[in-house]
Amino acid sequence: MYESCFYFVINMSISGSLVILSLLIVRQIKIISRRLLYVLWFVALIRMLLPFAISSSISVFNYLSGLIKKLIPVGNLFDANFTVSNYFNAALSYSPMEYKTQRFEHVFGISSCIWLMGVCISLIAIIVIYCSTIRQYKNAVHLKDNIYEDKTVLSPFLLGIRNPKIILPIGLDISSSQAVHIIAHEKTHMQRMDNLWRIIGLGTVCIHWFNPIAWFGFFFFLNDMELSCDEATTKTYGFAKKKEYAEALFSIAGNRQNKNLIHASFGKSDTKSRVLNVLAYKRLSVFGIAASIAFLLLVAIMLLTNPKV
Incomplete structure (x- = not known):
């Protein structure tokens, strides 16, 4: 059973890696807002978690002719338009050396066990870190609403998923302009449920722990999460308020504490790029919004769909 799971995970990891690399290219287009890029990262998340997809003629995988690929119909489990990516095992049927099959199966079985152990250890570590972090701040002093303070905290952050603090x-x-901006930023994280998406993203890369591209993409996802949160928070600000x-x-940047992948923090990402992004960001016109939505849909379809069989 776990060998079959590992087989599907490898295929999802390959297709997900190609999506991540595509998004890293898209990130170089400077006119694209980080809020749009943040949404596109969920395409990579879906690719990493779902082993099937609808086929389309505009799938980016149609143009990756250098990659050996093969698609296996799912059969009666799904609609006929759905296929399962099978990049990993594409060349096996072409090998005349059948005596190597048993050796391959043995090695694959051992690899599957190692993968499963890595997943279990990683997920247990996430649960332990999350629970210990919640427990660490259970005695934080309540100020108002869901706002607390703690003497061990150096930079503000949003804690928890359900009833976040x-x-x-x-x-x-908390009445200072600095605190007002910090609280507004964290409330934006809360409204977008960013802590939940962090945990889901972290759980996903734990499933794909053997894939460095998955971890690479995860850290860019976190970076774009902060940049997009800055944009969402300041979208109605004038230039003076953005300053x-x-x-x-900048005031929080000097007081960074150790990075924690579990919760969103106001001052963790690269401060210089965030400041430049905030000052350069301009609210989109109606045409700009329409063009962004069209671009988002096009890229999502190209990356989410499998090639035509």
């Missing part, structure tokens, strides 16, 4: 450094005046927001970023 905004944890601030002790002594920060205040940038100053808040």
Whole structure:
């Protein structure tokens, strides 16, 4: 059973890696907002978690002729338009050396066991870290609403998934302009359920722990999460207010604590790029919004669909 799971995971990892590499190319297009890029990262997430997809003539996989690929119909489990990617085992049927089959199956079985152990250890580690982090701040001092302060905190962050709390450094005046911007940023994270997506993303890369491209993509996903949150928070700000927001970023940048992949933090990502992005961001016109949506749909379809059989 676990060997079959590993087989599907390898195929999902290959297709997901190609999507991640495609998104890294798309990231180089500077005019694309980070909010749009953030949404596109969910395409990679879907590719990493689902072993099947609809076939289409505009799939980016149609143009990857250098990659050996083969598609196996799922049969009666899904609609006939759905296929399962099978990149890993594409060349096996062409090998005349049948005596190697048993050796391959033995090695694959051992690899499957190692993969499963890695997944279990990684997921247990996530659960332990999450629970210990929640427990660490259970005695944080309540200020108002869902806002708390704790003497051990150096930079603000959003804690938890269900009933999340905004944890601030002790002594920060919540009526100051700096605190107002920080709280607005964390509330944007809360509204978008970013902590939940962090956990899902982290769980996904734990399933694909053997794939360095998956981890590489995850860290870019976290970076774009922060940049897109900055854009969403400041979308109605004028230039003067954006400067205040940038100053808040710089003030927190000197007080960074150790990075935690479990929760979103106001001051963790690269401060310089975030400040430049905030100051350069301009609210889109109606035409710009329409063009962005069209681009998003086109890229999503190209990356989410399998090639035509």
